[in-house]
Amino acid sequence: MDVYSVDIRDWDGQLRIESTEVSGGGADLFLRRGSAPTPFEFDAAARTPGTSTExxxxxxxxxxxxxxxxxxxxxxxxxxxxxxxxxxxxGYPSNRPGLGAIPFDDGPGLDSGVTFRVWAPNALAVHLAADFNGFSGLATPLSLDGDGSDGTWSSDVRGVGAGTEYRYVITTPTGSLWRNDPRAKDLLNSTGPSVVVDPDLFDWGSDNYAMPDWNDLVIYEMHIGTFFDSPGGVPGDFTTAMQKLDYLAELGISAIELMPVCEFPADYSWGYNYSHPYAVESIYGHLTGLKEFVKAAHVRGMAVLLDVLYNHWGPTDMDLWQFDGWSSGGWGGIYFYNDDRAQTAWGDTRPDYTRGEVRDYIRDNVMYWLEEVRLDGLRWDSTSTMRLGPWGDLPEGWSLMQWCNDEVDANQGWKINIAEDMYGAPNEWITKDTGAGGAGFDSQWDAMFVHPVRAALVSPADPDRNMWDVRNAIVQSYNGDAFERVIYTESHDEVANGRSRVPEEIWPGNADSWYSKKRSTLGGVVVLTAPGIPMLFQGQELLEDGYFTDTDPIDWTKATTFAGIHDLYRDLIELRRNGGGVTAGLMGQHTNVFHVNNSDKLLAWHRWDQGGAGDDVVVVANFSNVTWPSYRIGMPAGGTWYLRFNSDWIGYDASYGDHPSTDISAGSGGYDGLPYHADLTIAPYTALIFSR
Incomplete structure (x- = not known):
């Protein structure tokens, strides 16, 4: 028996042996792992009678x-x-499912490793360059799957696992392209390399968090880099932000909405230019940091939502661009439209919603965040850019949103998908069921609320405040559901892009003025008592001033300076979530703005769920710099209505008037179209909340 040795490397998928007859015949081939084979002990054999060609x-x-x-x-x-x-x-293609770098373990005594698979339909060859092969561009080939029609290349690499660093080397007619994995869940930084992640290694502990009902959501929009940080140095990260989770829980927040945290170029960004849709920004703490943040928020009873981009990516540090070397007309290649449809306000990088592989890429990304990362919902950035292009409607973008929303409803139906679609508002089709032809989102940011309410708050002169516009903003709904909209006076868009925080807009350069405090908190009352899912922007509860930038952290000394303003928002949130059991109507579907005085700038509205004691709520808002010693409004029921909140209380700010508003008694006699009426007293720029 002639014996030869061959060393099978971790990435070798097939060993092929050929013998050719020179003289004589009858030679047979045998193969055995570790030991010399015999005609009786072998793992594989080729024994064709009468020939030595095997x-x-x-x-x-x-x-x-x-x-x-x-x-x-x-x-x-x-x-x-x-x-x-x-x-x-x-090389040999993997028979395991999935795209990206997927760890596997076949059990005790069997193989473990990582399956690598990438879509590169125009590649001539694909190799894996990794730390285990010295980042050789030729050592580890991937093989075409099946008959090659899917355009995917794969290999099982044994003996490697989480932490392995790698890139794909794609051979094209004009040379080699070194690319990060489009589905990399981690990178050292935005230029790579990619890093293998094993989701089974993260310890979620006993995380059994249950998403609250959507009428119990109070959202706090957060930018990780500036939420809890000091000026200079590197941005804040998940670890620093986690230090303030107890603070948010005590404030009463039930959901945190993170501005984008996917890997973006450099260290400072709002996040809307991310170039790696599956990877978490390294400066923030990578994927593990995000999971730790989610876990910690869940322990404190708060949901975590994430802002995601499917309308564009990049445009810089983006290996997706002309990924496998192909493009048409110099456009973006396989992941993007290769004509004018690619054009967006942020670059020519609109994904090609007509390609099945790109649709799968986006759908899988949606489910990845909700399932593996255990996020509780997503906020889709500028969905109007998905449904509208330079040529008009993009029906394929619409159908993609429908598909993704249907997938979430079928698999994670208790989680919330929110659209930001400010073009052509109001648009009920955004939140209409897919079965009726709608996009199927659960809620949407409401342009019909923020713009008229902000205008009423920041206008310098009382006569310019339009109470009918505010009234219409309060009663606006979509498909008859109060919670198919997210309402706010501050968001990352509204406090930047040439605009500022509401207190700053009220009096530029004097955001801590009496006027700024009174009218900005009046807006807070409207947000937290109107129908909809209310949202605050980070620092709003601290009277944060100026405008938002990604290099200017929240000034946490304001938590002491404006402790009373913080307490005002805390008290409002407790009422909004019915913490005392006497304001259930603020979580209900029903609203009646029954009093609109556009001459004197007062409004009153009734919120209720089932109605009755502990449920009915009446809110009165004075948008003028006038004190009313006695002011009459209609009331939906008779008897005593208890004052639950007075925004003029001196405990909220020493400059407030502490106007002696009190409980009121509703007597018979119709007013404002209601069967009862009551007289109250109210201070300037003040809101009162009553319940039975």
């Missing part, structure tokens, strides 16, 4: 499978027989 192959799919280590080739031959022999270690 062919033998063993792959990772055979039984027994090819595995890493030393294999022995044996040639049994009769005396006088001569032959030539050669063998080839070859």
């Amino acid at each position: 062919s033998l192959s063993l792959s990772i799919d055979d039984t027994p499978p090819l595995s890493s280590g030393i294999w022995k080739i044996g040639v049994w031959r009769p005396s006088g027989t001569a032959y030539d022999i050669s063998w080839y270690r070859e």
Whole structure:
């Protein structure tokens, strides 16, 4: 028996052995792992009678499978027989599902490693360059899956796992392209390399968090880099933000909405230019940091939502661009439209919603955040850019949103998908069920609320405040559901892009003025008592001034300076979530703005769920700099209505008037179209909240 040794590397998927007869006949091939084979002890054999020309192959799919280590080739031959022999270690496509870098473990005594698979339909060849092969661009080939029609390349690499650093080397007619994995869940930084992640290694502990009902959501929009940080140095991260989670829980927040946290170029950004849709920004703490943040928020009873981009990506540090070397007309290649439809306000990087592989990429991304990362919902940035292009409607963008929303409803139906679609508002089709032709989102940011309410707050002169506009903003709804909209006076868009925080807009350069405090908190009352899902922007509860930038952290000294303003928002949130059991109507579907005095700038509205004691709520808002010693409004029911909140209380700010508003008694006699009426007293720029 002639014996030869061959070292099977971790990435070899097939061993092929060929012998050719030179003289004589009857030579047979044998193969055995670790030890020399015999005609009676072997793992594979080729024994064709009467010839020495044999062919033998063993792959990772055979039984027994090819595995890493030393294999022995044996040639049994009769005396006088001569032959030539050669063998080839070859790549072999994986039979495991999935795209990206997916760890596997076949069990005790069996193989473990990582499946690498990438979509590159125009590549001539694909290799894996990684730390385990010295980042060689030729050592580890990937093989086309199946008949090649899917355009995917794959390989199982044994003996590697989480933490492995890698890139794909794509051979094109004009050279080689070194690319990060489009589905990389981690990178060292925005230029790479990609890093393998094993989701099973993260300890979620006993996380059994249950998403609250959507009428119990009070959202706090957060930018990780500036939420809790000091000026200068590097931005804040998940660890620093976690230090303030107890603060948010005590404030009463039930959901945190993170501005985008996917990997973006450099260290400072709002996040809307991210270039790696599956990876979490390294400066913030990578994927593990995000999971720790989610876990910690859940422990404190708060949901975590994430702002995601499917309308564009990048445009810089983006390996998705012309990923496998192909493009048409110099456009973006396989992930993007290759004509004018690619154009957006942020670059020519609108994904190609007509390609099945791109649609899968986006759908899988949606489910990845909700399932593996355990986020509780997503806010989709500028969905109007998905449904409208330079040529008009993009029906394929609409159908993609429908598909993704249907997938979430079917698999994670208790989680919330929110659209930001400010173009052509109001648009009920955004939140209408897909079965009726709608996009199927659960809620949407409401342009019909923020713009008229902000205008009424920041206008310098009382006569310019339009109470009918505010009234219409309060009663606006979508498809008859009070909670199909998110309402706010501050968001990252509204406090930047040429605009400022509401207190700053009220009196530029004097955001801590009496006027700024009174009218901005009056807006806070409207947000937290109107129908809809209310949202605050980080620092709003601290009277944060100026405008938002990604290099200017929240000034947490304001938590002391304006402790009373913080308490005002805390008290409002407690009422909004019915913390005292006497304001359930603020979580209800029903609203009646029954009093609109546009001359004197007062409004009153009734909120209720089932109605009755502990449910009915009446809110009175004075948008003028006038004190009313006695002011009459209609009331929906008779008897005593208890004052639950007075925004003029001196405990909220020493400059406030502490106007002596009190409980009121509703007597018979119709007013404002209601069967009862009551007289109250109210201070300037003040809101009162009553309940039965």
